[in-house]
Amino acid sequence: MNDMRIALVTGANKGIGYEIAAGLGRQGYRVGVGARDEQRGEDAVAKLRASGVEAFVVPLDVTDDESVTTAAALIEDRFGRLDALVNNAGITGGVPQNPAGVDLGIIRTVVETNVIGVVRVTNAMLPLLRRSPSPRIVNMSSSVGSLARQSGPGSATTTGPIAVAYAPSKTFLNAVTVQYARELDGTGILINAACPGYVATDLNGFRGVRTPEQGAATAIRLATLPDDGPTGGFFEDDGEVPW
Numbered sequence: 001m002n003d004m005r006i007a008l009v010t011g012a013n014k015g016i017g018y019e020i021a022a023g024l025g026r027q028g029y030r031v032g033v034g035a036r037d038e039q040r041g042e043d044a045v046a047k048l049r050a051s052g053v054e055a056f057v058v059p060l061d062v063t064d065d066e067s068v069t070t071a072a073a074l075i076e077d078r079f080g081r082l083d084a085l086v087n088n089a090g091i092t093g094g095v096p097q098n099p100a101g102v103d104l105g106i107i108r109t110v111v112e113t114n115v116i117g118v119v120r121v122t123n124a125m126l127p128l129l130r131r132s133p134s135p136r137i138v139n140m141s142s143s144v145g146s147l148a149r150q151s152g153p154g155s156a157t158t159t160g161p162i163a164v165a166y167a168p169s170k171t172f173l174n175a176v177t178v179q180y181a182r183e184l185d186g187t188g189i190l191i192n193a194a195c196p197g198y199v200a201t202d203l204n205g206f207r208g209v210r211t212p213e214q215g216a217a218t219a220i221r222l223a224t225l226p227d228d229g230p231t232g233g234f235f236e237d238d239g240e241v242p243w
């Protein structure tokens with residue numbers, strides 16, 4: 001049973017996270033479906049199993065210390081290690097978010113989930129990842145967090161609503177990813193940030209133009225990198241995203 005590689009995807013009960021779980025499952029991973037609502041997690045697991053994926057539910061609210069500790073204990077008890085962690089769970093906090101007059105609580109809430117949640121989950125899972133022969137971490141970012149794409153004469157290629165909580169939370173997450181890559185250099189743990197493109201999910205009222213399956217592709221590739229693959233990078237389907 002423990003010869004299968006083990007993956008954990010946070011926020012995997014729907015959207016892009018669900019498709020990351022499905023894709024890793026198709027590649028032979030046993031996939032932990034992180035879900036803050038256990039029933040939504042069970043429903044997703046049932047659907048994944050019906051499609052032939054070895055899935056199990058991991059109740060997991062990334063903003064809750066106890067929930068994250070319990071999730072790590074669950075994986076440790078059942079498998080003793082983790083091969084791939086995909087930090088996918090994320091929120092926008094509602095857009096537009098104009099800087100002037102923004103509710104500071106929205107910034108705190110978004111950073112708590114999109115950044116601090118990733119650090120909390122990653123640190124809880126690191127001891128398990130260190131036991132894997134080829135550990136991988138993927139942080140689900142967004143090109144809206146790319147400063148290069150948002151600023152500079154003629155380089156503002158990012159459209160979409162102003163979002164003073166959401167977009168900088170992804171910039172922050174990118175910077176956090178780089179710091180982990182520095183610390184984990186030489187350990188065999190590869191950690192990268194992924195942008196899924198503009199995907200039709202609940203997050204944007206299904207206004208995105210890509211399918212969740214298309215949005216999952218880069219994260220799946222980064223979760224299954226060969227040992228000589230990159231670390232500390234930021235990728236989308238077409239290659240690297242400028243910081």
Ligand code: NAP
Pocket residue numbers: 010011012013014015016017034035036037040060061062063088089090091113117140141142143195196197198199200201202203204208
């Ligand atoms: P989604 O359909 O809204 O799914 C988000 C997932 O995160 C849900 O499973 C949600 O759970 C979960 N989640 C939210 N807060 C959580 C928490 N505190 N603890 C645990 N899980 C939590 O959104 P999506 O579009 O698939 O987004 C997935 C990731 O891709 C996010 O990080 C997002 O920022 C990123 N992204 C998306 C797009 C896009 O165009 N859609 C573009 C760039 C980046 P519930 O079901 O319980 O709410």
